[in-house]
Amino acid sequence: MKNILKIVLSILTIILSIVCIVTIKGLNMLPNKYFIIFISVIIIFNLISLLLYTKKKWLNIIGLVISIITIIISLIGYYYGNETIDYLRHAFNNDSVEISEYGVYVLKDSNYDLSSIKNFGYLNEENSDETLKELKKRVNASENAYDDMYSLAHDFLDNKVNSMLLDKTYYNMLVDEKEIDESKVNIIYSFNVEIKKNVKKDNLVDELKPFNIFLSGSDARSNYIASKTRSDVNMIISVDPKNKKVLLTSIPRDYYVSVYGKTGLKDKLTHAGIYGIDTSVKTVENLFDIKIDYYIKVGFSSVVEVVDLLGGIDIESDKAFTTYCGDGGAIKTNVKKGMNHFSGGEALSYARERHAYALGDRHRILNQQQVLEAVISKITTDKSILLKYDKTLSSLSKLYKTNIPSSLISLMVKNQLEDMSAYKIERQSVSGSDASMNTYTAPSKKRYVMIPYEKDVKRASENIKKYA
Known part of the structure; x- marks a missing residue:
């Protein structure tokens, strides 16, 4: 026995x-x-x-x-x-489904609901058929197609259509630009539309070479990564794995650029995001004359969850102030001059701060770089993270969309284990002059934009090419 x-x-x-x-x-x-x-x-x-x-x-x-x-x-x-x-x-390589969130809007004083609306206006764009098909499961009304959201909004406010079917990203833009008074509008129905993307098979990367990643920070406050959102954070991460170097290049959200695939007027870089991440990537490639190899798209909630998962991060501030932002997961924070330990909500509020600085958005992008650098440093140097390895992986996988292949990550980890020295992180940003211009998304009204300094763009491009 x-x-x-x-x-x-x-x-x-x-x-x-x-x-x-x-x-x-x-x-x-x-x-x-x-x-x-x-x-x-x-x-x-x-x-x-x-x-x-x-x-x-x-x-x-x-x-x-x-x-x-x-x-x-x-x-x-x-x-x-x-x-x-x-x-x-x-x-990784997990961006196989595009998710768009739609709302049906009516004027508050109209008393319309889904069963009583007679007609609605909608934006005629790619995938409109899928959106209409979903709504018609709930309503029996005629529809009017519009080529731009501003014409749709004006007819809606003038009662030429009973209701408005619109992607929530576009609606939020109309509210922010004061085209619509949110206090006078009700949303009577919300739904998501999911469209499968033609995603390339996860290509096998068998050799570590320098590469560029475009990081897009979505302004959406939802708990998932929507496909069409303005990009408030626009950053190029240039990685040289063999020499253990990273270059962070930040681009202002209001940069006045030619949006890829859109002819006529230029637009703010942030608006390229409402046409999809691929449009943002191509727009940035053309601006800097570089090749973007991969992209990562994150939402505001990602910052909160990642930083909290890491037990907070340490950031040095060049001044004392109270942050302005306290919504969408952000927590209003009393920032002291010198070193601060931030939770996820505090880090998000710090990263979104521009009111406290004379340079406004120009300084905000420096804060965003600080937050990203602090997260990278914590992940690569804090041994306590190994003790919650499985929880860390489980949480991280839900916080972003990317086309980075898993084989590249495996090689990056192997390279780090071969040489445990820390990556040297450098930063740069580009700036421009303030202006008021017509834009592609709002051709009939002048908006604040930032005209790029050509010398800044050229210098940044040359530095990126030294890395990747």
């Missing part, structure tokens, strides 16, 4: 060891020298336990203990390896 137990335990130990080794190998994250050491330890433990089972009783006990230790190591390795594989599968 004892011999049968030894055989069963030995077979179980060997099987779990093999499963663990195959899982770790599949990650392609451990450098070869560490992987060889890991395999050697597992094999030696298995051999020792097998040899000791054939010896005296007290040696049998030692063999049993070694077998149990081997099983525990194998189970831990398999668990964390499997968690990582699952994270990589869901968290």
Whole structure:
């Protein structure tokens, strides 16, 4: 009976060891020298336990203990390896579905509801058929198509249409630009439209080369990453993995640029986001004459969750002030001059602050760089994060959309384990002159914009090309 137990335990130990080794190998994250050491330890433990089972009783006990230790190591390795594989599968190249949030709006004094509206106006754009199909499940009314949201809004306010079907991103733009008084409008129905994207297969990256990532920070306050949102944070992250260098290039949201695929008037860079992340990427590529390899799109809620998950971040402020923003997850904060420890909500409020600075948005982008740099530093240097490894991965995967392939991340981790020295992070930003211009999204009314300084753009472009 004892011999049968030894055989069963030995077979179980060997099987779990093999499963663990195959899982770790599949990650392609451990450098070869560490992987060889890991395999050697597992094999030696298995051999020792097998040899000791054939010896005296007290040696049998030692063999049993070694077998149990081997099983525990194998189970831990398999668990964390499997968690990582699952994270990589869901968290990278994960932008396969476009989500747009729509609302049906009526004037408050009209008393209309879904059953009583006779007609509605909608914006004629890509995927309008899907949107109309969804709404017509609920209403029986005629529709009027409009080519721009301003004409639609004006007819809605003049009672030429009973109601307005509009993407919430566009509605928020109309409110912010005071085209619509939100206090006079009711939303009577909300729904999401999901459209599958043609996403390229996760290409295998087998060599680490310099690359550029476009980081888009959505202004949407929803708890998911919507497809069409203004981009309040616009940053190019240039990475040189071999020389362990990162360059952060921030671009003002109001930069007056030619939006890719849109002819005629230029527009604010932030508005490129309402046409999709691909439009923002192409617009930035053309502006700086560079190649953007990948993109990451995050929402405001992502900042809060990531920073809280890390236990807060430390940021040095050049002045004392009270932050202005206290909505969308942000927390109004008394910032002191010098070093501050921020929670997620406090970090978000700091990153969105512009009222406290004479330079306004020009200084805000420096705050955004500080927050991103602090997050990167915490992730790469804080050993306590390893203790909540599985929770960290599970939470991070839901906070962004990206086309970065998982194989690139595996190589980046392997490269970091080979050389644990910290990345050197440098920052730059571009500026311009204040102006009031007509824009592509609002052709009939002048808006505040920032005309790019050509010398700034040229300098930034040259620096980016030194990295990637």
